Amino acid sequence: MxxxxxxxxxxxxxxxxxxxxxxxxxxxxxxxxxxxxxxxxxxxxxxxxxxxxxxxxxxxxxxxxxxxxxxxxxxxxxxxxxxxxxxxxxxxxxxxxxxxxxxxxxxxxxxxxxxxxxxxxxxxxxxxxxxxxxxxxxxxxxxxxxxxxxxxxxxxxxxxxxxxxxxxxxxxxxxxxxxxxxxxxxxxxxxxxxxxxxxxxxxxxxxxxLEQPRFPADAVWLSRTVAKGFGQRRKMLRASLKGLAPDLEDRLIAAGIKPTQRAEEIGLEQFCALSQLLKSQ
The missing domain is CATH 3.40.50.150 (Vaccinia Virus protein VP39)
Structure with missing residues (x-):
């Protein structure tokens, strides 16, 4: 052999x-x-x-x-x-x-x-x-x-x-x-x-x-946010993320995101900021 x-x-x-x-x-x-x-x-x-x-x-x-x-x-x-x-x-x-x-x-x-x-x-x-x-x-x-x-x-x-x-x-x-x-x-x-x-x-x-994540974020909220955002990626975020917060549009704007933007346009830092804002409600 x-x-x-x-x-x-x-x-x-x-x-x-x-x-x-x-x-x-x-x-x-x-x-x-x-x-x-x-x-x-x-x-x-x-x-x-x-x-x-x-x-x-x-x-x-x-x-x-x-x-x-x-x-x-x-x-x-x-x-x-x-x-x-x-x-x-x-x-x-x-x-x-x-x-x-x-x-x-x-x-x-x-x-x-x-x-x-x-x-x-x-x-x-x-x-x-x-x-x-x-x-x-x-x-x-x-x-x-x-x-x-x-x-x-x-x-x-x-x-x-x-x-x-x-x-x-x-x-x-x-x-x-x-x-x-x-x-x-x-x-x-x-x-x-x-x-x-x-x-x-x-x-x-x-x-x-990485020893520390690139940006502060809550793991559960970040995962939930991106899952919803990309789950309906052709929709504007104000629609795809509907239900995550009653004042969703205000929180999107606070994270530097236009409510009319789609998930594929949003960078990592903005998603992290948004997850922190959604968690704090």
Whole structure:
């Protein structure tokens, strides 16, 4: 048997051995090129002094890269029990540096298994990626348990995370991500790199947390305000935000916003100011 650089079988052999056909219902698309997964792992920075959280490892392509690149420990959450034997082989090979938790990442609290500092690095399943990102950006207390997020999304989602006001991609994710972190697109990955090949290009986004949010704001009110504003993005804010305050137009003006403006025209600082004014009613 030919072994890969890390001393384990090539991923195609692993998939064949354990009959791991990707399931569309789980949002699975496997990356089989260990050179590529290594490049993704390196985008997260120095891993040797960090615990890594990975969601959706599948057969372990990125997992192996993280460990090969020197991660102190990897905690992986995998819903598909078919992948557990393959991941067990990786754990054995790396002397227990890999802990695998079987279950739904939306229902699991992995923090008892992690020691700070923590970086999150994942090729996120398409069906839970946005929800997980929103949760990681919206804890009750800041700074959060993680230092950085290095995450793969569909390119369209990645562009929304880094978008600026005035663009079609600018929206709720843009505001939440840029309020508390410094997000950058660091890689694009073509469909041909995956098995099965998705219909869209993917991109890796690296988000470095800020120790303090860029502007004062209440997390709950900011999230609520941008969700309503962008939920009806073609409407003027005086209409889309109707119901948040009886004197809404006065509060919009106090935040430096014209009531006739639309959400995509409003910058982060103005949204933060508005959320503070709405909270104080």
């Amino acid at each position: 030919t072994l890969s650089l890390d001393g384990l079988p090539p991923l195609r052999e692993v998939i064949n051995t354990f009959e791991l056909r990707a399931k569309k219902s789980l949002g699975q698309n496997f990356l089989l090129d260990l050179n590529l997964t290594g490049k993704i792992a390196r985008q997260a920075g120095n891993l040797s002094a960090c615990d890594i959280l990975e969601v959706g490892p599948g057969p372990g392509g990125l997992t192996r890269a993280l460990l090969f690149e020197g991660a102190r420990k990897v905690v992986a959450i995998e819903q598909d029990e078919r992948c557990l034997p393959a991941l067990a082989e990786v754990s054995d090979h790396y002397d227990g540096k890999l802990t695998v938790i079987q279950g739904d990442a939306l229902q699991i609290d992995p923090w008892e298994h992690l020691t700070a500092p923590v970086r999150i690095v994942s090729n996120l399943p398409y069906n839970v990626g946005t929800e997980l990102l929103t949760r990681w950006l919206s804890p009750a207390e800041w700074p959060p348990f993680w230092q950085s997020l290095t995450l793969m999304f569909q390119k369209e989602v990645a562009q929304r995370i880094v978008a600026k006001p005035g663009s079609k991609a600018y929206g709720r994710l843009s505001v939440l991500a840029q309020w508390r972190s410094d997000p950058k697109i660091v890689m694009e990955i073509p469909p041909s790199a995956f098995t099965p090949a998705p219909k869209v290009t993917s991109a890796v986004v690296h988000l470095e947390r």
